[in-house]
Amino acid sequence: MPKISQRGQIMPPSPIRKLVPYAEAAKKKGVTVYHLNIGQPDIETPQPVLDAVRNSHFKILEYSHSAGNESYRRKLTTYYSRFGIDVDYNQIIVTTGGSEAIIFGFMACLDPGDEVIVPEPFYANYNGFAVEAEVKVVPVTSGIESGFALPPIGDFEKKITPKTKAILICNPNNPTGYLYSTEELNILRDICKKHNLFLFSDEAYREFAYDGTTLSALQLEGLEDNVVVFDTISKRYSACGGRIGALVTRNKTLLDSVMKFAQARLSPPSFAQIAAEAAVDLPEDYFDGIKAEYKSRRDLLVKRLNGIPGVFCPNPGGAFYAMAKLPIDDADKFCQWLLEEFSYDQQTVMLSPGTGFYATAGLGKQEVRLAYVLNLESIDKAMTALTKALEVYPGRS
Ligand SMILES: Cc1ncc(COP(=O)(O)O)c(C=O)c1O
Numbered sequence: 001m002p003k004i005s006q007r008g009q010i011m012p013p014s015p016i017r018k019l020v021p022y023a024e025a026a027k028k029k030g031v032t033v034y035h036l037n038i039g040q041p042d043i044e045t046p047q048p049v050l051d052a053v054r055n056s057h058f059k060i061l062e063y064s065h066s067a068g069n070e071s072y073r074r075k076l077t078t079y080y081s082r083f084g085i086d087v088d089y090n091q092i093i094v095t096t097g098g099s100e101a102i103i104f105g106f107m108a109c110l111d112p113g114d115e116v117i118v119p120e121p122f123y124a125n126y127n128g129f130a131v132e133a134e135v136k137v138v139p140v141t142s143g144i145e146s147g148f149a150l151p152p153i154g155d156f157e158k159k160i161t162p163k164t165k166a167i168l169i170c171n172p173n174n175p176t177g178y179l180y181s182t183e184e185l186n187i188l189r190d191i192c193k194k195h196n197l198f199l200f201s202d203e204a205y206r207e208f209a210y211d212g213t214t215l216s217a218l219q220l221e222g223l224e225d226n227v228v229v230f231d232t233i234s235k236r237y238s239a240c241g242g243r244i245g246a247l248v249t250r251n252k253t254l255l256d257s258v259m260k261f262a263q264a265r266l267s268p269p270s271f272a273q274i275a276a277e278a279a280v281d282l283p284e285d286y287f288d289g290i291k292a293e294y295k296s297r298r299d300l301l302v303k304r305l306n307g308i309p310g311v312f313c314p315n316p317g318g319a320f321y322a323m324a325k326l327p328i329d330d331a332d333k334f335c336q337w338l339l340e341e342f343s344y345d346q347q348t349v350m351l352s353p354g355t356g357f358y359a360t361a362g363l364g365k366q367e368v369r370l371a372y373v374l375n376l377e378s379i380d381k382a383m384t385a386l387t388k389a390l391e392v393y394p395g396r397s
Pocket residue numbers: 039096097098099100123170174202204231232233234240243244245
């Protein structure tokens with residue numbers, strides 16, 4: 001048999017999806033599994049967004065422009081202007097999900113062997129994208145005790161080498177829910193300026209800030225050639241399957257380069273661009289109800305978690321995730337055990353082991369990520385199952 005690539009061998013499995021076979025087996029046994037492992041919201045996709053696709057009459061399902069439909073990109077500029085972000089439509093390249101925007105950013109800005117500094121814990125798939133682009137993720141650790149605040153500036157500067165090309169943040173953060181303050185963003189701006197680095201900012205959860213607000217990296221002055229924003233409609237409009245994202249930058253040379261990657265993959269999905277364009281026209285109060293719903297889910301989840309003996313969960317300010325520290329020996333073992341061996345009242349909970357969100361080996365062993373994407377009743381039941389599980393887990397520490 002021909003041998004697969006080295007890259008294919010070291011590509012990490014997604015910590016969010018790797019336990020799926022165990023969840024499927026549990027369901028076959030009649031156990032209800034509460035999926036708090038994945039950021040798949042249960043919120044319905046807004047009707048006008050779906051209707052826009054239903055009411056479109058195609059004769060040919062064509063390729064679109066490689067940068068995305070011009071009408072959509074123009075519409076997106078009005079979306080960004082609501083946040084005080086001033087961009088031109090030709091500074092936006094529509095991508096197949098935020099995932100492709102990240103890959104394009106890595107491919108166009110970094111060479112194999114280059115380094116990107118990322119505060120950890122971070123969105124686990126950054127590891128996979130780094131393997132694809134053959135770049136090295138250099139973590140700067142943020143701690144659960146400080147609620148995952150940005151590590152001190154000195155920690156970043158210590159990690160900068162001649163190979164460092166970029167800093168990558170996710171704001172609001174997946175998996176920690178942390179919201180970067182203006183002061184922290186200005187610190188990052190200064191480091192990027194001083195060391196001539198790209199600042200990648202993944203803003204998939206822009207709308208989901210519950211206790212205060214945060215800026216977009218595109219609002220940082222004097223960093224126009226360095227900032228690259230990765231964006232997506234997946235969470236914003238509960239449209240994960242649409243596969244529409246965007247890469248936004250004011251750096252003209254970079255845009256020209258990203259465009260070549262965009263042309264090589266021809267175009268982003270046609271139907272979903274119609275949906276995404278319609279989504280920009282949703283009434284501005286659309287997010288009020290959604291945010292209120294996520295906030296009450298967060299409040300319930302965090303309260304229930306902190307009520308379990310030995311559990312600590314800092315209050316996440318945004319996105320729809322929380323990282324919690326559990327009194328366990330090994331998060332990977334525990335999350336598998338929850339699905340394979342445990343049930344309470346024929347119910348169990350699926351969580352993502354914390355280890356996959358760190359690049360530093362050994363970190364996150366007592367942590368799990370929970371996505372509060374289920375309704376309040378399900379979250380409550382899931383927390384009861386988790387409470388019972390921690391009472392009987394053989395690896396309790
Ligand atoms: C922080 C972050 N960035 C990017 C993505 C990828 O999103 P998409 O579905 O648009 O590819 C996700 C998905 O969960 C995410 O949480």
